[in-house]
Amino acid sequence: MANDRTDLMQGTLELLILNTLARESMHGYGIVQRIQENAEDLLKVEDGSLYPALYRMEERGWIKSEWGVSENNRRAKFYKLTKAGQKQLESERANWKRISRAVTKILQAT
Helix, strand or coil: CHHEEEEEEEEEEHHHHHHHHHHCCCEEEHHHHHHHCCCCCCCCHHHHHHHHHHHHHHCCCCEEEEEEEECCCCCCEEEEEEHHHEEEEEEHHHHHHHHHHHHHHHHHHH
16 A cells, blocks of 8 residues: 555664665665565655665765666666664664654553
C-alpha cells in the first residue's frame, strides 16, 4: 500500500543508511531498495533526500565512495562505511533507542 508509506526525517535517514552500509557497500539505488525492503515498504526514501544525505555523510567522513559497475552493468557510485561511520552508527543507535523510549512513554501517558 503505497499510501501507507511514511517519509523519513533527516537524522533518521542517516541512521538507516549507516545501518544498511554496515553490512556491505552499495550504490544509492541499492540502499533505497534495502531500506524499503527491510521496512516492508512502510517507509519511502526519495532521491531528493537520499543523495544529499549521502553527500553530507561523505563530507563528515562517515562513508566513502568509489565508482564501480552495478548488477545491470551501469557505472554507479558505491558507498562504504568508514570506521568513523561505524562509531557514528553506534551513537545514532543509542540515541534512537533513547528517543524511541521517551516517545513511547509519552504516548502511553495519555
